Amino acid sequence: MFKPSILAAFVIAAPVMTAVPAFAQDESADTVVATVNGQEITLGQMIVMKQSMQDPSVAQMPPAELWDLMLDQLIRQTAVAEQGTENAGVRAQLEIQRRNTLATVAVTNIAETDPTEDEIKAAYDKVFAEAEAQTEYSAAHILVETEDEAKEIKAQLDGGADFGELAAEKSTDNSGPNKGDLGWFLADQMVAPFAEAVRGMEKDTISDPVQTDFGWHIIKLNDSRTRENPKLEDIRDQLDQMVRREKVEAGVEKIVTDATVEKIEGIAPEAMDKVELLEAE
Structure with missing residues (x-):
């Protein structure tokens, strides 16, 4: 099955663009920056696009040039996407992407909690308290x-x-x-x-x-x-990451344990090989 990339839109000829008016001071992620056949492109999408930039040289472009580049890319993507056909495979892929994005947000929220000094000390003791030189x-x-x-x-x-x-x-x-x-x-x-x-x-x-x-x-x-064993202060950053990682693991385990899960019986594992099912409308 063809896996489209957001970068693939660059192969399409640039569309005709109209000037975008200056934003008000209360702009938000939902602020519309362009429309394509009535479909809105928002400031939030532009922000996400910039965050996803992998090429440092592109990210270091002057803001106005980078804005034009990303907006042009999103316009091309939006225009071409209209010609795509949604089917079971597309819906499955979009749902997986949606869940993955939300799960990443949840994990990030857990990991962003700063470890306490007691947690840092406990992590150090866990590794080195009984460790011999x-x-x-x-x-x-x-x-x-x-x-x-x-x-x-x-x-x-x-x-x-x-x-x-x-x-x-x-x-x-x-x-x-x-x-x-x-x-x-x-x-x-x-x-x-x-x-x-x-x-x-x-x-x-x-x-x-x-x-x-x-x-x-x-x-x-x-x-x-x-x-000799390292001093706590010399490895504080590593201990901080260790505590955060353990918090994420514990948090994810609790979420999964608390979830109501029902596995449906009777579906043969070989059904995963029926890729033709993805073509259904």
Whole structure:
């Protein structure tokens, strides 16, 4: 089924326009800015059109030019829409769009309630109150395909070879060009055998070959440090969003739970494939 876009109206030749008189000071969303064959285009529609602009360069146009552009677009859309035929599919689509718009308004109203300081503190405690400080590791590795290759590289390192140079030459993963450096990470971010090996290493030591699903690793532990929990003030914005999100989820759940819902039995799921039903007048 053809899905029309509001932007498709640009392909239609521009209609003849008449001058629009200046607005009174008490203009509203219902203020008429143009008519097309008797159908009204309102200031509210213009406002919504501007809010939906995705192209920053268009939104930054001088107000008068942007006004003319959007009004022309709405006039074309309105004129062409008269030639469209309403059917079951169109009505279904319009109803879904109407409900989605109203649902968005409802969710926005819930989310706009500012969290209290107690709610922010509770959100922080929920995440960090019982969280223990974690150890981060800085390490490098050399990854090869076979155990024999790994043992040979370990022997070269034990003999004084430079770890970074061997990583750049031998490692098969994308850390090679960076001398095998993996940066800082939590052990749990790595696969289990790698993580277990790192936890048991001392600073500036090099491991024996370690096998994972990726191959064989020679690991060098550069350093380790304790990562403290962040301070509340440092993540206040994230906590604010967390509280708002939870309020929305709880609010939506309550609305749905309180709703009177009746599911009609006897309609086969395969009925959703009968797209021909959408063509009915």
